[in-house]
Amino acid sequence: MRPEDVLAGTDWSAGPHAYEDEPGVPSTPEVLAALLDGDADRRGEALSDLYLLVHHQGGVHAATAQAVRFAVAALDDPRSLAPVVPRRRYAAGMVPVRAALLDWLASVMGAAAEPEDRRPGYPADVAACRALRPLVYDAAARFRADPDPAVAAGALRAVLACLLDAPELAGHRPAAAGWLRGAFATLDRQARAVAVLALQEWGHDTSQFAGSDPDSLVRAAAAISSGHPGAAEALRAALVAPEVRQRCLQLFPHYGPIMLFHVLPAAVDRIPIDDLAPTLDVFLGTAPPEVYVADWGTRLHARWLSAGQRDRRALLDVIGRRCFGPDAPRHWSDFDARTALADLVTS
Secondary structure (H helix, E strand, C coil): CCHHHHHHHCCHHHCCCCCCCCCCCCCHHHHHHHCCCCCHHHHHHHHHHHHHHHCHHHCCCHHHHHHHHHHHHHCCCHHHHCEECCCCCCCCCCEEHHHHHHHHHHHHHHHHCCCHHHCCCCHHHHHHHHCCHHHHHHHHHCCCCCCCHHHHHHHHHHHHHHHCCCHHHHHHHHHHHHHHHHCHHHCCHHHHHHHHHHHHHCCCCCHHHHCCCCCHHHHHHHHCCCCCCCHHHHHHHHHHCHHHHCCCCCEECCCEEHHHHHHHHHHHHHCCHHHHHHHHHHHHHHCCHHHHHCCCHHHHHHHHHHCCHHHHHHHHHHHHHHHHCCCCCCCCCCCCHHHHHHHHHHC
């Protein structure tokens, strides 16, 4: 279907965007049509509006699924080869509109893959986007080996986002795993972190990335279920690296805050016991208060029970100061990691 056919055949009144009733704000079909305009400035404004209005703050709205259909149709249109300033901050220079649309599709499919308690939109709107994952996957997969690196990377991000939480596409995971491995270095660090967790979830070994990726958080994520000899060190290094601690609360599609929900629990389990106390001392001393919401208290309690006397004393000193001392943040709830450690400091 041609982009014009989507514009003409859709009841846009049934699918408002985030600011539909605001005066002077373009409608969804006006935004979409401008993406293929001959004027570069209009294309740039339309791309900004695509995020600001149709995918506002990473959310899913009534207009989002309708816009997804247009974006898929526009990928094959020759006008999508026109340049535009990309939305992604780390991308330098201009990229084809096709690459920008694939990035946008990846973002929308990532939002649709969030767990039910975190899905950013009304259930019906999210369900409409989830239903389009096979369509988006097929379209993106065709561009995964595009000669333009921005297009190929955007296509892989969209493929990955479609497969995060789509049982109906599970049969495509083996092929996608090969594509991701073959072009791993072309992905940005957020996509690489999501990719290694997805690969692990699909039953693939990610050892090679635990020892080679340039990003500390990606190396740590790759080490979570890795047998690589440097896996424990990758987890330890992530906890003491200032740039990683600053990203503790960074949200990733489907997986949430990877540092808190995935890397930290694995680090407590796998860091050698004699390194665990000094590592946690550094980490808890500068990590945000939300770190105590993660699931690591029970794991640390188990490590303490299995430790020797010297390591028990070292761990107990860190737990007392960082978790229950006068400078420790307030307890959040019964889900606070410190709940499982309270008996250690009161016994």
